[in-house]
Amino acid sequence: MMIELNGVTPVILGMLFLGPRSGYDIKRFVDNSTRFFWAASYGQIYPELRRLEQAGLIEGESAPTGGRQRRVYRLTAAGKDLLLDWLRSPALSYELRDEGLLKLFFADALPREEALGLFRTIRDRHRAVLDRLAEVGPYAKERGGFPYVVWQGGQALHSQYVAWCEEMENRLSADGKE
Amino acid sequence: MMIELNGVTPVILGMLFLGPRSGYDIKRFVDNSTRFFWAASYGQIYPELRRLEQAGLIEGESAPTGGRQRRVYRLTAAGKDLLLDWLRSPALSYELRDEGLLKLFFADALPREEALGLFRTIRDRHRAVLDRLAEVGPYAKERGGFPYVVWQGGQALHSQYVAWCEEMENRLSADGKE
DNA sequence: GAGCCCATGTAAGATGTTACATGATTTA
DNA sequence: TAAATCATGTAACATCTTACATGGGCTC
Numbered sequence: 001m002m003i004e005l006n007g008v009t010p011v012i013l014g015m016l017f018l019g020p021r022s023g024y025d026i027k028r029f030v031d032n033s034t035r036f037f038w039a040a041s042y043g044q045i046y047p048e049l050r051r052l053e054q055a056g057l058i059e060g061e062s063a064p065t066g067g068r069q070r071r072v073y074r075l076t077a078a079g080k081d082l083l084l085d086w087l088r089s090p091a092l093s094y095e096l097r098d099e100g101l102l103k104l105f106f107a108d109a110l111p112r113e114e115a116l117g118l119f120r121t122i123r124d125r126h127r128a129v130l131d132r133l134a135e136v137g138p139y140a141k142e143r144g145g146f147p148y149v150v151w152q153g154g155q156a157l158h159s160q161y162v163a164w165c166e167e168m169e170n171r172l173s174a175d176g177k178e
Numbered sequence: 179m180m181i182e183l184n185g186v187t188p189v190i191l192g193m194l195f196l197g198p199r200s201g202y203d204i205k206r207f208v209d210n211s212t213r214f215f216w217a218a219s220y221g222q223i224y225p226e227l228r229r230l231e232q233a234g235l236i237e238g239e240s241a242p243t244g245g246r247q248r249r250v251y252r253l254t255a256a257g258k259d260l261l262l263d264w265l266r267s268p269a270l271s272y273e274l275r276d277e278g279l280l281k282l283f284f285a286d287a288l289p290r291e292e293a294l295g296l297f298r299t300i301r302d303r304h305r306a307v308l309d310r311l312a313e314v315g316p317y318a319k320e321r322g323g324f325p326y327v328v329w330q331g332g333q334a335l336h337s338q339y340v341a342w343c344e345e346m347e348n349r350l351s352a353d354g355k356e
Numbered sequence: 357g358a359g360c361c362c363a364t365g366t367a368a369g370a371t372g373t374t375a376c377a378t379g380a381t382t383t384a
Numbered sequence: 385t386a387a388a389t390c391a392t393g394t395a396a397c398a399t400c401t402t403a404c405a406t407g408g409g410c411t412c
């Protein structure tokens with residue numbers, strides 16, 4: 001019953017709460033949803049599926065597609081309990097690793113024109129994220145519920161980045177100095 | 179001359195561009211500045227300082243405080259060049275790991291009241307970040323330049339999180355459903 | 357003189373990504 | 385029939401954090 005949670009545990013429990021899935025399905029779904037704020041790789045997913053099954057938190061069933069092997073997992077009652085425990089736990093980690101902001105932080109080393117160019121580069125990066133979000137938007141909307149709420153949050157967040165870059169570039173271009 | 183850049187390389191080059199510093203100084207400065215979007219630990223900093231010195235990108239000088247050993251590094255011309263190369267490189271990684279959004283994503287598993295409570299928890303987390311930012315604000319402002327620009331960006335970003343949480347909680351409380 | 361800060365450093369472990377291996381099925 | 389996709393899995397690698405060891409100096 002006592003099981004250590006690692007980075008991928010809640011993702012798997014949560015994804016299986018949304019419905020039975022294979023490891024492959026989980027990976028694909030993650031890449032179109034939580035990927036924007038929480039990634040997961042095969043190297044984490046497959047070993048963890050077996051660990052969680054051994055602990056009785058999920059149950060796997062062979063469900064081949066033709067001759068193609070496939071193992072679909074579903075959440076057990078114990079697994080649902082653990083998901084709820086995690087959702088109710090006070091811990092809320094937050095880690096950001098943003099090379100754009102890091103470059104901007106040291107941009108005084110660059111000639112001013114190039115430094116201001118960073119705003120455009122960063123803006124474009126977040127536009128690309130917005131494009132990606134727009135691609136998955138229809139699925140998020142169709143699904144509804146909290147996943148769609150979070151999708152809207154992502155839009156707001158990256159739109160804010162874009163707006164901030166444009167505002168800052170304009171402001172700093174206007175002044176000779178900041 | 180050919181040297182691999184790792185996660186801590188640009189931080190060290192950038193910090194030494196801002197002025198000569200010891201490893202300890204770098205760590206302390208990072209924790210009050212880039213930490214918000216780019217962390218660095220002793221386990222990365224000290225080995226990297228030696229590697230960069232061997233490569234001729236930085237130069238260390240013993241500068242003890244009384245009998246207390248201390249080694250202060252400064253950027254060489256080659257180091258400055260590498261910093262500029264990095265600043266001009268097109269790559270801009272971005273990774274977010276936000277347990278708050280992850281919980282929100284799976285919040286349909288919770289009773290509605292508790293799910294809405296997540297907005298308050300997340301909001302408080304970002305208020306705490308804003309408090310931390312406010313603490314270092316005076317130093318950022320005094321320093322000015324791009325570090326201060328980035329500090330303002332951090333404020334905008336986390337204020338946006340706070341505002342979004344409050345807006346969403348109100349909106350979803352108003353509807354019986356979303 | 358106890359406890360905290362300065363200062364350097366590393367070992368061990370946790371974590372995560374990448375790339376590949378395998379093999380079946382579907383699509384062009 | 386070649387290429388893409390489905391599907392599982394792991395080994396090797398890269399990365400990063402934590403905790404500790406060491407020792408001097410400062411403050412109460």
